[in-house]
Amino acid sequence: MFSPPEKMELLAPAGSLDVLKAVIDAGCDAVFISGKHFGMRQHAAWLNFGPEDMTAALHYVRGHQAKLYVTVNNLLSNNEIGMLRDYLMFLEDLAPDALLIQDLGVLHLCRRLNVRVPLHASTMMNIHNSSAARHLRGQNVRRIVCSRDIPLHDMARIRQEAAVEVECFLHNDMCISQGSICYLSGIATEKSSNRGLCIKPCRWQWDFIDAATGRAAGKYSGRYLLAKKDLCLYHQLPELITAGIDCVKIEGRARPAAYLVPIVQAYRQAIDRYYDDPYGYATDFGPFAAMSKQRVRDYTTNHTFKDPGIDGCAHSGRQEPRFFSLVAEEQDHDEALKTVFSEQALREVPAPVVAPMLAVRCGSAASAMAALAGGAELIIVGGEFFYKNHGCPWSLAQLTELVKQAGAAGAEIALASPRIVGQRESFELTKLLQQAETLGIGKMYAANLGAYALIRENDPQAHFEIHADFTWNLFNAEALGYLQSIGISSATLSAELSFAGVASLIQGSPLPIELLVHGSIATMLLESCLITGLLGHLTKQDACPGYCTKTTYGLRDRLGKTRLLAPDQYCRNHLLAEKDLCLLEVLPHVAAIGTRTVRIEGQYYPAETVKVIVALYRKYLDRLPRLQGGEEMVVSLEDLQHLHTASPRPLGYGAYVNATVGLAGPESSLPTEEMYLHRAVPGDVRL
Numbered sequence: 001m002f003s004p005p006e007k008m009e010l011l012a013p014a015g016s017l018d019v020l021k022a023v024i025d026a027g028c029d030a031v032f033i034s035g036k037h038f039g040m041r042q043h044a045a046w047l048n049f050g051p052e053d054m055t056a057a058l059h060y061v062r063g064h065q066a067k068l069y070v071t072v073n074n075l076l077s078n079n080e081i082g083m084l085r086d087y088l089m090f091l092e093d094l095a096p097d098a099l100l101i102q103d104l105g106v107l108h109l110c111r112r113l114n115v116r117v118p119l120h121a122s123t124m125m126n127i128h129n130s131s132a133a134r135h136l137r138g139q140n141v142r143r144i145v146c147s148r149d150i151p152l153h154d155m156a157r158i159r160q161e162a163a164v165e166v167e168c169f170l171h172n173d174m175c176i177s178q179g180s181i182c183y184l185s186g187i188a189t190e191k192s193s194n195r196g197l198c199i200k201p202c203r204w205q206w207d208f209i210d211a212a213t214g215r216a217a218g219k220y221s222g223r224y225l226l227a228k229k230d231l232c233l234y235h236q237l238p239e240l241i242t243a244g245i246d247c248v249k250i251e252g253r254a255r256p257a258a259y260l261v262p263i264v265q266a267y268r269q270a271i272d273r274y275y276d277d278p279y280g281y282a283t284d285f286g287p288f289a290a291m292s293k294q295r296v297r298d299y300t301t302n303h304t305f306k307d308p309g310i311d312g313c314a315h316s317g318r319q320e321p322r323f324f325s326l327v328a329e330e331q332d333h334d335e336a337l338k339t340v341f342s343e344q345a346l347r348e349v350p351a352p353v354v355a356p357m358l359a360v361r362c363g364s365a366a367s368a369m370a371a372l373a374g375g376a377e378l379i380i381v382g383g384e385f386f387y388k389n390h391g392c393p394w395s396l397a398q399l400t401e402l403v404k405q406a407g408a409a410g411a412e413i414a415l416a417s418p419r420i421v422g423q424r425e426s427f428e429l430t431k432l433l434q435q436a437e438t439l440g441i442g443k444m445y446a447a448n449l450g451a452y453a454l455i456r457e458n459d460p461q462a463h464f465e466i467h468a469d470f471t472w473n474l475f476n477a478e479a480l481g482y483l484q485s486i487g488i489s490s491a492t493l494s495a496e497l498s499f500a501g502v503a504s505l506i507q508g509s510p511l512p513i514e515l516l517v518h519g520s521i522a523t524m525l526l527e528s529c530l531i532t533g534l535l536g537h538l539t540k541q542d543a544c545p546g547y548c549t550k551t552t553y554g555l556r557d558r559l560g561k562t563r564l565l566a567p568d569q570y571c572r573n574h575l576l577a578e579k580d581l582c583l584l585e586v587l588p589h590v591a592a593i594g595t596r597t598v599r600i601e602g603q604y605y606p607a608e609t610v611k612v613i614v615a616l617y618r619k620y621l622d623r624l625p626r627l628q629g630g631e632e633m634v635v636s637l638e639d640l641q642h643l644h645t646a647s648p649r650p651l652g653y654g655a656y657v658n659a660t661v662g663l664a665g666p667e668s669s670l671p672t673e674e675m676y677l678h679r680a681v682p683g684d685v686r687l
Contacts, residue, residue, distance in 0.1 A: 004244040007275055011069070011167070012264050013253040015047045020057050022257035027268030030067035032100060033057060034253065038084060039071045040102070040124075040196035041253050048253075051090065058094060067097040073122040075103050075194045077660050078504050081476040088115055098142065102180070102194075104449075105478030107139060108485065118142040120167070124194065125449060126179045128154070128422045131457055132450035133162030135486075143167055143246065147179055149303050149527040150422060156243040157423075165246040171263055172251035174228040174302055176202050176313065177524040177575075178420060180473055183655075184523035184563075186496035187577060188328040190658040194473055194496065197661055199325035202226040202524075204557055205317070208534050211554035211564055220534050224317040225310075225555065226524075232299035234291070235283050237270050239305075262290055296321050303527060307540050310533035327558045330579045330652050337657045338586060342632075344503050345589035353591050355624040356598045359514065360614055361416065363603035365398040367610040371602070372409050374614030375622075378597065379406060380445055382432060383416040384568035386604060387549045393569060396435055403439050414443035417451035418570065419471060419525055425570070426454055433458050447471045452488065465489045470516060477505060484510040492599065495521050499656040503593040512596035517583040518613060519601025521654065522574035523563070529571045540571035564649075566604050576604060579652035584620060584643065588633045591624050605648070612646035 012028035014020035020031050034041060034048045041047060049057060054070070061068040070091060076084065084106065091099060092115050099117050101107055102124040110119065120143040121127060121136050133144045143165035146155045152168070159166040175182065175193075184201045186192030191199050208220040233240060233248070240248055250263055266287035274281045292299075297319045300312045314320070331337065359378035360371040363386055368379050381402065385393045399413075406413050415436050418425045433455065436444070443465045446452040452466055468474065468483050470492040483491055492514040493502055506513050532538045535547045548567035555575065556562045566574040581601070583590055590598060600617060602610045616639055627633060644651065 005165075005246045008241050008245055008271060009067075009247040010170075010264070010267055010271060011247050011249040012260060013250060013255065014057075015041070015253040015255070017049070017053045017057055017060075019255075019257045019260065021060055022261050023264050024061060024064050024066055026261045026264035028066065028250075028264050030069060030097070030247070031057075031061060032069040032071055032249075032253070034071040034073075035087065038074050038076065038080070038087060040073050040122075054094065058096060069098045069100055069120065070094075070096045071100040071122075072106055073100045073102045073124065074196055075124075075192070075473055075475050076105060077501060077662070078476045080662070081105050081109065081478050084109060085113065088113055091115070092117060100145070103475065103479060104472070104482045105476040105480075107141075108478045108482035111139065111482075121145060123148055123169070124180045126181065126420075127158070127450060128420055129426050129450045129454065130158045130161035131421075131426070131453035132448070133158050133164045135449065135453040135456075137162055137164045145169075145249070148174060149178055149420075151306070152239060152243050152245075152304050154422065155245060159244055159246070166244075167247040167249055168240065168245055168304075169231055169302075170233050170240075170248035170250055170267065172230055172255075174231050174300070176226045176228045176526060176528075178527060181419060181471055181525040182523070183495055183521060184575070184577070185328075187521070187523060187655045187658075188330045189325070190655075190661050192496050192661070195661070199328065200323070201325065201328065202228065203317075203320055203323055204325070204327055207556040208530075209554050209556050209562065211552040211562060214556075214562075217553055218534050220315070223315040224320065225313065225315060225530065225534070226526075227297075227314050227317060227320060228302075229300040229312055229314050230295065230297040231302050232291070232295075233301060233304060234266060234270065234288050236301065236304065237267070238274055238278070238281065241271070241274060259294060262287075262294065266291055307528055309528050309539035310530070310537065312528065329559055329561060330577060330654075331657055332579060332650060332652045333582065337653055340499055340653075340657045341583075341586040341589035344499050345592035347503070353588060353624045353627050355621045356515075356591055356595045358614070358617055358621055359414075359597050359599040360610065361519070361599065361601050361603045362610065363605070364607060365394070365402060366607035367602060367605065368402050369405065370607045370611035371600075371614045372405055372411055374611055375618030376411060376600075376614050378412045378414060380414045380416050380599075383418045383445075383447070384570070384572075384574070384603070386566050386568055386574075387546075399435065399439060399441075403441065412443065413439075413441050414445050414467065415441055416445040416469070417447045417455075418568075419447045419522075420527075420570070420572070421448065421450040421454060429454055430458055433464070436464070443467065445469050446488075452486070456487070462487055467491065467514070470495050474505075475501070477508065480505065480509050480511055490514060490596070492516065496655045496658075498658045498660050499589075501660050502656070506594045509594075513594070514597035514599050515590060515595050516581060516601055516654075517587070517590060517598040518581055518617065519599075520564075520566075520576045520580050520604040520649070521601065522566070522604075523577050524575040526573040526575065528573075529567060530573050531565060531567055532571070544571075564604075574604070576649075577652075577654070579650045579654075580647055581654040582643070582647075582651035583653070583656070584616060585633070585635050585640075587617075587620055588624060588627055588631070609646050609648065612642065616643055 012023040102122040191197035362368040
């Protein structure tokens with residue numbers, strides 16, 4: 001039995017040595033800091049610690065019987081992770097109490113370098129279940145910072161079942177999207193939220209609209225519909241303590257000491273009072289009032305106890321301290337951008353063009369049959385379904401028939417996990433694995449580490465071939481090496497990688513690589529149902545009349561661009577990109593860099609759209625082997641018009657035409673109210 005901690009740890013942030021000393025003196029048990037590179041907060045030159053300050057910080061912390069944690073929690077490109085070795089060796093010699101990490105490539109490098117400093121898994125690993133926590137415990141990970149979107153009882157279950165320390169957020173800034181599944185900033189502006197450069201599109205003004213008519217739905221127009229309130233669990237400290245939480249964390253490494261000290265003092269006093277006399281404890285609202293006076297936004301308990309719904313957001317925007325951006329337009333099919341693909345392909349070693357396998361993610365039996373008829377070689381099914389396009393989830397009878405039809409067509413079937421694998425999804429995925437064995441399906445697409453670990457626990461003999469989906473956010477060769485070391489057989493690269501970044505990873509990859517080439521990309525995954533909240537002021541825990549099944553809804557930004565909201569059976573909302581990805585015209589260059597499989601992300605499409613798109617990709621993939629070295633492939637005007645007519649949204653190149661914004665040095669200042677008409681052309685235009 002995993003016993004509760006002797007006393008819950010209070011963890012505070014520090015962006016400078018002066019702030020570190022102040023929060024230690026205010027009573028925190030531990031402090032987390034970052035170096036000048038490789039952390040998630042790189043907004044300003046003054047922020048974070050150089051080697052001398054980091055050494056001084058450790059001495060000060062040790063002298064006050066506290067702990068020091070160092071964040072190495074960014075998602076690193078291939079070039080950046082190559083610079084990490086010396087820094088990890090410096091940290092090994094420094095010997096802080098733990099390193100906080102997000103990137104599986106960093107985990108793999110720590111293993112290969114025999115780094116003995118304990119590791120903590122960042123919330124950006126998006127841990128929702130005990131299977132993932134058990135796997136990480138076996139990789140020298142001592143503590144899990146749970147997903148921000150799971151309730152306290154699930155955190156307690158993970159701690160108990162995985163016998164691992166659990167840390168949860170206590171106070172300050174929150175994101176509305178599921179951790180690490182937020183791609184809007186990265187795709188639209190090159191500044192990835194998963195790499196600490198987010199321009200915060202969740203703080204934009206949005207209109208909530210009926211996407212079928214374009215008219216406003218309800219009364220929420222021009223509001224900050226995704227602007228999360230700040231977290232505050234001061235009143236709920238006894239619940240956190242009695243749940244056995246090991247550590248509670250205050251966010252805010254860019255905050256000054258004057259802001260952080262009263263918060264640390266309030267929580268310190270409350271925690272100590274409860275442990276000293278739990279029976280005689282009651283909330284002291286005096287310190288809470290002092291915190292509230294200097295708060296930035298209104299407070300929420302977020303998902304700690306229940307789904308907060310739309311009440312978890314501040315729609316007026318009046319208390320927003322800084323707008324990092326106002327709006328951004330995703331790049332379209334600009335003819336000049338094709339050179340990004342051709343120039344990169346020419347850098348590779350000339351070789352005969354081999355057509356990649358064509359995979360299609362399908363959301364219904366009808367679309368799967370359409371994909372088979374169009375010539376798909378791999379059909380990916382399962383996971384989420386979407387009421388308006390597909391009506392009902394997959395049934396065993398439909399899967400049985402699909403396997404039969406695929407066998408006759410010489411195609412393969414793979415089953416996909418949901419994007420999030422909590423308690424309900426774990427039960428359903430376990431049942432799906434049992435059905436897969438009965439049906440003779442041998443390939444699984446795992447959306448994250450939790451899905452992978454659950455599959456392996458149910459399949460210890462590794463009968464299933466496991467593929468790591470793009471939501472693993474694979475950005476570097478070390479991460480691919482880690483996947484190979486745990487028995488994963490193939491992978492889809494991150495949807496935020498540039499084409500140059502993709503090419504650098506495919507060359508020498510230990511795993512066959514799949515690339516997304518067409519379809520709708522979910523740029524945010526919202527745990528609360530925005531549709532039900534805005535139309536009925538309800539949450540997923542209420543008696544919902546099924547608003548999402550009536551019509552389609554979307555969010556329209558200040559440039560008039562609409563992003564569709566796709567609700568799934570778990571009452572999560574997938575916020576789709578403004579433009580659908582389309583690489584049909586550059587398929588030769590995709591093949592030339594060594595891509596093994598190209599994938600159409602079609603689960604958000606109805607069957608008739610899947611039929612058109614798959615047939616066109618099949619047609620032009622079949623032409624690839626006939627091309628001479630360096631020869632361009634011309635897609636007919638008729639086929640392009642057919643494609644655009646069938647597509648429900650405009651088409652673009654996604655992040656492939658982006659430059660990867662480097663993390664080698666901190667920015668000189670915080671970005672403030674930047675307006676992006678196109679990703680590469682920031683300016684100070686005001687709407």
